[in-house]
Amino acid sequence: xxxxxxxxxxxxxxxxxxxxxxxxxxxxxxxxxxxxxxxxxxxxxxxxxxxxxxxxxxxxxxxxxxxxxxxxxxxxxxxxxx
Numbered sequence: 194x195x196x197x198x199x200x201x202x203x204x205x206x207x208x209x210x211x212x213x214x215x216x217x218x219x220x221x222x223x224x225x226x227x228x229x230x231x232x233x234x235x236x237x238x239x240x241x242x243x244x245x246x247x248x249x250x251x252x253x254x255x256x257x258x259x260x261x262x263x264x265x266x267x268x269x270x271x272x273x274x275x
Contacts, residue, residue, distance in 0.1 A: 195248070197244065197247075197266075198233075198235055199236075201268050202230050202231050202251070205256040205268045206231075206251075208268060209251070209256065211254065213228055216250055219250040220246040220249070256270065
C-alpha cells in the first residue's frame with residue numbers, strides 16, 4: 194500500500210465529484226474518518242485498515258494515486274477501458 198495524503202484524498206473526491214459521505218460508505222468507514230483524513234496535507238492519520246479501505250474505494254471508483262516522483266504526489270482519473 195502506498196502512503197496517501199489528505200491532499201490526495203481531497204483531490205480524488207473532487208475529480209470523482211463525490212461527497213465524503215459517498216466515499217465513506219463505499220469504504221465502509223465513518224464519515225468523520227474521511228473528513229479527518231482530508232484535514233491535513235500530509236500522510237493520512239488513521240488505522241492501516243481504514244487507510245487501505247479508503248484507498249481501495251477511491252481506486253475502484255477510478256482514481257490512480259501518483260507517488261512522489263520529483264514533482265510531488267498527486268492523483269489522476271484512470272481512463273475508462275484501460
